[in-house]
Amino acid sequence: MPATWVPNVDPASEFSLANIPFGIISTPADSSPHPAVAIGSSVLDLKVLAAEPDFGKVFPSLQDGAHVFSANSLNAFAALGRPVHRQVRKDIQELLSEGTAHAAFLRDNAALRERALLPQRGVKMHLPMEIGDYTDFYAGRHHAYFLGVMFRGPQNALQPNYTHLPVGYHGRASSVVVSGTPVRRPWGQILLDPAAEPKVPTTAPCRRLDIELELGCFLCKPNEMGTPVGVDEAEEHIFGYVLLNDWSARDIQTWEYVPLGPFNSKNFCSTISPWVVLADALEPFRTKGIENETELQDYLREAREDNVLDIRLEVDITTPEGDTTTISRTSAKNLMWSFPQMIAHHSLGGCPMRTGDLLGSGTISGTEASERGSLLEISEGGKKDIMLCGMDTRRFLKDGDTISIRGRCGGEGERVGFGDCVGRIYSAIQR
Amino acid sequence: MPATWVPNVDPASEFSLANIPFGIISTPADSSPHPAVAIGSSVLDLKVLAAEPDFGKVFPSLQDGAHVFSANSLNAFAALGRPVHRQVRKDIQELLSEGTAHAAFLRDNAALRERALLPQRGVKMHLPMEIGDYTDFYAGRHHAYFLGVMFRGPQNALQPNYTHLPVGYHGRASSVVVSGTPVRRPWGQILLDPAAEPKVPTTAPCRRLDIELELGCFLCKPNEMGTPVGVDEAEEHIFGYVLLNDWSARDIQTWEYVPLGPFNSKNFCSTISPWVVLADALEPFRTKGIENETELQDYLREAREDNVLDIRLEVDITTPEGDTTTISRTSAKNLMWSFPQMIAHHSLGGCPMRTGDLLGSGTISGTEASERGSLLEISEGGKKDIMLCGMDTRRFLKDGDTISIRGRCGGEGERVGFGDCVGRIYSAIQR
Incomplete structure (x- = not known):
């Protein structure tokens, strides 16, 4: 990569000449x-x-x-x-x-x-794109497994469909906001004592407010209704990538999500980083995703093996007192399904996808304790304190907390990154 | 209502002067x-x-x-x-x-x-509106109960949350089409033998293609992110109503929907009637919905009792041979949750809703066998033949079948209706 004449481009900058987001x-x-x-x-x-x-x-x-x-x-x-x-x-x-x-x-x-x-x-x-539809997948196998163990034990951690298809659900396009937008703690229906019978909910501000560290993918090329996108053509449908924090209200989710999936636990806010890094800028950082030993259906079989991106991801929490702790370091390669596979599956039945549609990867976690992409995982289901700088602890987010996600690839002088994906928690409205 | 000078307005017309959709x-x-x-x-x-x-x-x-x-x-x-x-x-x-x-x-x-x-x-x-987001609810209690009995038996037919909140999920806005648009039978992952272990799916055209008889509601007034809509103010957010056929691939749904809800089983097509009947035109047809004996959370308690609409609904199937049978006759009053309740719940956590957003009621079924809003119910889980005119039978839809939904209120000379909500099934694409 040649040098730039633009003044003050730090060699450490994530917006090098190799990026151009x-x-x-x-x-x-x-x-x-x-x-x-x-x-x-x-x-x-x-x-x-x-x-x-x-x-x-x-x-x-x-x-x-x-x-x-x-x-x-x-x-x-x-x-x-x-x-x-x-x-x-x-x-x-x-x-x-x-x-x-x-x-x-x-x-x-x-x-x-x-x-x-x-x-x-x-x-x-x-917001960089006008988002027609937003779909959130669940392609982070380590995350899915960890949550599965928590809810159903290690024998049944992953649902039978998990390794056969990229599980996903339709999200709420209107709730996607650009980095820096305030995040209001949502009210919701919550079971204060989930074990009590009969189950009677309370309407209250969320007490288990969480993050989800994800990669977002914007589409550029539409497909017509009734016409699926082949997995090896799907790359041509990808415009670029952003970081995505899919804020989640865990207590609301537990009560509402059976049988039709997450709803109010997810639709109050999802934050994306402001710069769309073009797919071409990330080509040098392709690698192999998490191995899937299941024999795949034909429409999910990709010609190329390096189908995910090795983007270094970091999550910082800054307390209202101003102390910052990095609570997770992982890589975007921790996905078992690639975005081309998600696109091929999403359109298999003919669902039309449009320019500007956003796909979320699902929470990205590594295998180690330091690599988890949600507080639910880091705090082991809200049971363990997460130690922060400034003698503070968290299990879930407090009002005034700020979460900042960064994503970077490449070395000095040719670094490629997304800019910060930041959101600060504001107290629930008075009712 | 005075007479109109417009020529040839049949007294039986659903587009009387009392309508103006x-x-x-x-x-x-x-x-x-x-x-x-x-x-x-x-x-x-x-x-x-x-x-x-x-x-x-x-x-x-x-x-x-x-x-x-x-x-x-x-x-x-x-x-x-x-x-x-x-x-x-x-x-x-x-x-x-x-x-x-x-x-x-x-x-x-x-x-x-x-x-x-x-x-x-x-x-x-x-298509009458530019739809930002589409949400589908599940407010038809008889439908939810019938399906629950089929899957879990009468003791656990309704999930514990069902009577506490209007269950819903985010649908796919891009797949909503206007009446008359061809409906392509979707491919999908299907378990041919759901009882076999291990569970290995096949990729094939849907074999259990179904309808869902619903009422759709378009919003006119947005709410800001973080600001819920009060249940008694929600009426001011309603622009008007359409008929909605939420085509469903039952075999795809069964395999994919745990844990995040329906996805490809629903996102290939949803058909709406072409005319938006203004909320004001339906005011005279307000009535009381299905009784909910559960004590409601404050935010769901409505001042008015006549919170649903008594719209006579009919579903016709026309075979490729041209024989038409009415397979269901019911009323839109068969809902346990009103649209104002759905709006209040949807926005409880601060989810922003926009002008043009579409809410589906969920499948509307009465208590009688002749009043069911899906083939899954009419055929009792695909186990019983539905007898059609022309000596034909169905359990689910065949290629070439046409489904037509009508919705009408009021008597001769002042009838209010929606126009036909029609879709014909075309064979799955060749792969």
Whole structure:
């Protein structure tokens, strides 16, 4: 990867020239949300660029850059398809490289640089995509196994269908928010004493508020109703990835989820990181997922083995007092199902998927105690204190706690990351 | 209700002057989908009306009728809120009444009449709303009980949470289609012998393709994330109602649904009727739902008792040979939870709901054998033949079968109905 002429790009930055993630910003000069990419501690405003007369010369693959880059979501850009994303990312990398062929367009154009290259801390980030439907899978086998042991013992930890199909459920698109959005502790129906008979619930603020460390995947290419996506074609349907914290109300979940699945325990908020890292930027970090010894149905058999991504994931909790503890370190490779398998399964019966749809991986946990992606696992079902810096402990989240997830790949100078996926817990509303 | 000057409005029509349902049409003169209302066997093209200079005099409550009535969905109109829907429906009733004060605008204006009042059979109906999220409830107690008996016996037929909260799950918005859209038999993972161990699925076309007779409810008023809707305010959030056939693949469902709920068994297609009957048009048909003896949580207690709608529902099946049999006759009053209760529960934890969101009631069945809303119930779990006209039988749907649902209230001359909710089964794709 060549060096960039953009000033102050720290070699440790997750927004190296090797990344070029896309997001939606608003700026002091333009309060209408619009596309940008991140580079070092700056953003490059694509709407400003696209208004330049020579834009078409620098980005010949974009027939209508002004339209795509003045939209308030990335959907129009995503809909152009993988070959265009690939070329535009290359064109931006070239534009920002020291020896760029287009030096006159931006590098040596002080007036444009001043309008287009802005400090990240001076812009506001918005939800990057208009999400039609959101589906959450359960592909983190270690997580599923750990929860299964907790609820049903080691003999029946995984349901019989678990290794045959990527289990998933439809989530709530309206509740997906961008990093930084306040997370309100939900009220819900809760069984205070689950063992008591008859079972009589109480309506109260959630007492077992949890996180779920996930990878999110945005789709770019739609399929028509009735037409499944083949597992080896599914990669062409993937726009890019974000970090996803699928906040979960465990006490509400326990009472509500039989027989139709999680509902209010999940639909109050799901936080995603602000930058969509293009699928192409993550190609170098492909690896093999968790082995599945079950003989797969044909439609789930992939030609390639390196079907998941080795992204280093970290979860920090910061207490209201300001003490920060890293409570989990794992990798996104801890999935037993790949996103192409999820897409092939999701569309098997003909379900139409659209540009902007979001798929969640399910909670990602490793095998070790330090690698678990939910507090429910770390606290072993809420039975064990999690020790925090500042002499504090947690089993579940307290009001004022902040959770921050990071995801990074690659080494210095060519690091690829997502930006923080952050949410702070606010007290339940007064009723 | 006064008489209408519109020609050929049959006294038996479900689109009487007392109805005035809203839909989205395209016409020979204007192929861009846009709003209309139904009257008798005609439609009144609202986009054509709104382009008239005197439109504002006839519809003083619509500040920007040209905008609202040139949109390709009813969302903009719905977002104006219940008081505006009420007034506009009244204004249309007045406009179409014999003694209208605005005779010069339409009744006596042959040129406009010719462009605005079109035969229904000459227009194409489209999905009436842009659906952000679709949630399907399970409020039909007789249905839930019948299925529970089938799976768990009469002692444990209803799950412990059933009478405490309206159980529901997030559905797939992208798979909701308008009446008449072909229904492709889905492929899926199926256990051919559910009793065999180990459980090994087959990938095959669904063999137990079913219907679910439901009422759908469209929302007009959003709530902010974190702000629940009170049960007695929820009525103001309801735009109107449609019939809903939530096609279901029972064999796929059985294998996939534990622990996260139905997924591919439901997301291949859900059909709605084309006309949204405004909540106000159904006010005269309010009644009391199924008694719930459980003491309700405060947030679910409604001030009014007549909280459901007595809509006569009928399900017809037409075989490929053209023989039609009515296989179910019931009423939409067979719900134990009202839509205001569903909305209050859905938003209890702060889930944001948006204009255009669709809520399904869950399958509606009465207590009698002739009143069941799914083939699974009518065929007693697929064990008993359903006798059809033409010496034919069914347990589940065959390719070429057509299902048509109707819903009607009120008597001759003031009937309120939805139009047909129709879908024909096409054979599974070749793989």
